[in-house]
Amino acid sequence: MSSSASARAVTAAEPPMPGLPIKLRTENVGMAFLRDDKTLPVLENINLEVGNGEFVCLLGPSGCGKSTLLSAMAGFLRPTSGAILIDGEIVRGADPRRIFVFQERGVFPWLTVEGNIGFGLRKLPAKERAERVGHYIQMVGLEGFEKSYPHELSGGMKQRVEVARALAVNPDVMFLDEPFGALDSITRMVMRIELLRIWQAERKTILFVTHDIDEAVQLADRVVVMSARPGRIQQIVSIDIPHPRDISSPRYLELRDGILSQIGLAHRL
Amino acid sequence: MKSHTWLKPAIFILVLLGVWQLVVFLHPQQLLPGPWKTALGIVDLFPRGLIVKYIVASVFRVTWGFSLAVLVAVPLGLVVGWYRRAEMALNPILQILRPISPLAWIPIAILWFGVGDLAAIFLIFVGCFLPMLLTVINAVQSVPAVYINAGRNFGLGPVPLMRKILFPAIIPRLMTGLRITLGIAWLVVVAAEMIAVNSGLGFLIVDARNAGNRYDLVVAGMVIIGVVGLLLDNWVRSLERSHALCWGFEEKQ
Ligand SMILES: Nc1ncnc2c1ncn2[C@@H]1O[C@H](COP(=O)(O)OP(=O)(O)OP(=O)(O)O)[C@@H](O)[C@H]1O
Ligand SMILES: [Mg+2]
Numbered sequence: 001m002s003s004s005a006s007a008r009a010v011t012a013a014e015p016p017m018p019g020l021p022i023k024l025r026t027e028n029v030g031m032a033f034l035r036d037d038k039t040l041p042v043l044e045n046i047n048l049e050v051g052n053g054e055f056v057c058l059l060g061p062s063g064c065g066k067s068t069l070l071s072a073m074a075g076f077l078r079p080t081s082g083a084i085l086i087d088g089e090i091v092r093g094a095d096p097r098r099i100f101v102f103q104e105r106g107v108f109p110w111l112t113v114e115g116n117i118g119f120g121l122r123k124l125p126a127k128e129r130a131e132r133v134g135h136y137i138q139m140v141g142l143e144g145f146e147k148s149y150p151h152e153l154s155g156g157m158k159q160r161v162e163v164a165r166a167l168a169v170n171p172d173v174m175f176l177d178e179p180f181g182a183l184d185s186i187t188r189m190v191m192r193i194e195l196l197r198i199w200q201a202e203r204k205t206i207l208f209v210t211h212d213i214d215e216a217v218q219l220a221d222r223v224v225v226m227s228a229r230p231g232r233i234q235q236i237v238s239i240d241i242p243h244p245r246d247i248s249s250p251r252y253l254e255l256r257d258g259i260l261s262q263i264g265l266a267h268r269l
Numbered sequence: 270m271k272s273h274t275w276l277k278p279a280i281f282i283l284v285l286l287g288v289w290q291l292v293v294f295l296h297p298q299q300l301l302p303g304p305w306k307t308a309l310g311i312v313d314l315f316p317r318g319l320i321v322k323y324i325v326a327s328v329f330r331v332t333w334g335f336s337l338a339v340l341v342a343v344p345l346g347l348v349v350g351w352y353r354r355a356e357m358a359l360n361p362i363l364q365i366l367r368p369i370s371p372l373a374w375i376p377i378a379i380l381w382f383g384v385g386d387l388a389a390i391f392l393i394f395v396g397c398f399l400p401m402l403l404t405v406i407n408a409v410q411s412v413p414a415v416y417i418n419a420g421r422n423f424g425l426g427p428v429p430l431m432r433k434i435l436f437p438a439i440i441p442r443l444m445t446g447l448r449i450t451l452g453i454a455w456l457v458v459v460a461a462e463m464i465a466v467n468s469g470l471g472f473l474i475v476d477a478r479n480a481g482n483r484y485d486l487v488v489a490g491m492v493i494i495g496v497v498g499l500l501l502d503n504w505v506r507s508l509e510r511s512h513a514l515c516w517g518f519e520e521k522q
Contacts, residue, residue: 074422093421094422096423096424098422099422099423100422102415102419105415106418108419108434108437108438110437110440111437119433
């Protein structure tokens with residue numbers, strides 16, 4: 001974080017996948033927190049464009065500001081400088097059209113699975129609401145657990161409840177902050193496959209934070225590699241492998257190793 | 270197997286009663302009635318029907334004072350806990366009022382409400398309100414930010430946020446607070462009844478002493494106060510265990 005001059009900060013906005021209309025853009029976003037009477041710069045010069053329906057992974061070392069950036073995009077935090085625009089409008093607060101998925105911690109422990117998934121559907125008539133809830137319970141494979149409380153579920157099941165709760169309100173954008181970080185490796189693989197299946201069916205715009213390189217390369221259309229604090233965009237890698245991805249193909253390994261060396265470089269800075 | 274859970278306490282209580290009886294036996298001039306005389310005192314209270322009337326009177330006052338305090342303190346605590354500015358404005362007053370014993374309000378209670386139920390209910394209200402309010406404020410302020418952010422994300426404004434997120438989120442701590450506060454209410458009612466009314470278990474105790482130094486009835490009254498208090502506490506505990514309210518107690522946090 002000392003010799004930031006040598007970081008290859010990208011200042012021009014990175015364009016999304018060719019052919020996609022722009023859903024979200026950040027313009028010179030900077031973020032600083034006040035700590036012990038000192039300002040701690042966390043994000044600097046974040047310029048990014050995300051296409052409609054695109055799957056973008058934010059990847060970077062711990063503490064580089066990934067969660068902060070995602071919270072700002074979701075409207076929970078105001079950037080200290082610059083602007084975040086969704087559909088051309090500046091983001092001024094949280095909005096049900098853009099749902100943030102916290103690890104499984106965001107599931108409300110006082111509601112059943114049904115209650116959680118239907119939480120964002122308060123305004124629908126009961127019948128329609130029940131149909132929607134049923135549909136998403138089925139989509140995430142939680143049939144039979146409708147009346148269960150979160151403490152009766154495993155970590156992976158709670159995570160699925162949260163994803164279903166987000167999907168149920170039919171948002172255009174989903175922000176996922178290390179959603180599978182707390183899961184065991186097998187459940188994590190299953191969840192990735194399910195997320196891809198849902199994404200391909202519903203074509204949401206997804207911003208997905210991870211510090212797992214494999215996860216990023218398996219999921220994303222583009223991987224945004226960030227440098228250590230203050231976080232900047234160090235490189236954006238397009239993953240040009242069609243789904244389902246063969247994770248032992250030479251191209252996959254090449255892309256993964258490329259990012260790996262970028263991260264290694266980031267650590268040496 | 271099950272018998273063991275009550276066997277040990279039962280034996281312990283019997284031993285204590287024995288020691289009590291022994292001490293009274295060795296110092297008969299000390300004016301403390303022994304367990305045997307106390308038991309006779311309790312028996313003595315029943316035929317007159319007075320005891321049931323007094324228990325009902327005390328429980329009635331506690332119910333009103335406690336319920337009113339909870340009904341006011343919970344919504345107010347939600348609002349004050351949520352709006353930092355309201356908390357900062359209110360905090361100095363709360364901190365000054367807090368160390369004042371509810372019993373210090375007795376003269377004012379009698380001045381405002383005269384001798385009667387209202388004065389006692391007011392005193393219980395005063396004793397319960399602040400602990401309850403502080404519990405709720407504290408609980409609201411420690412609700413994890415994820416729940417609040419999630420609620421806002423689904424489009425909740427301030428009032429729905431309080432009803433659908435903050436309130437359910439604090440229920441586990443609220444239940445603990447209710448239990449402690451009900452205990453306070455039971456302490457206060459006895460003291461209030463000694464001065465501000467002419468019925469109830471507190472009145473029974475002063476009356477037994479004033480009308481002929483019936484210390485067997487004094488101790489009998491104390492035992493009944495203890496037993497009713499224990500029953501009230503068990504009742505709230507059973508609420509804590511009911512499923513809709515207990516989510517926090519089953520969570521492995
Ligand atoms: N509310 C806050 N107040 C002060 N500092 C904060 C706040 N939130 C985050 N920070 C600081 O900002 C930096 C970036 O935090 P952030 O959580 O965004 O990192 P991250 O990239 O998500 O890390 P991780 O991979 O470990 O989750 C950290 O140094 C953190 O201490
Ligand atoms: Mg993070």
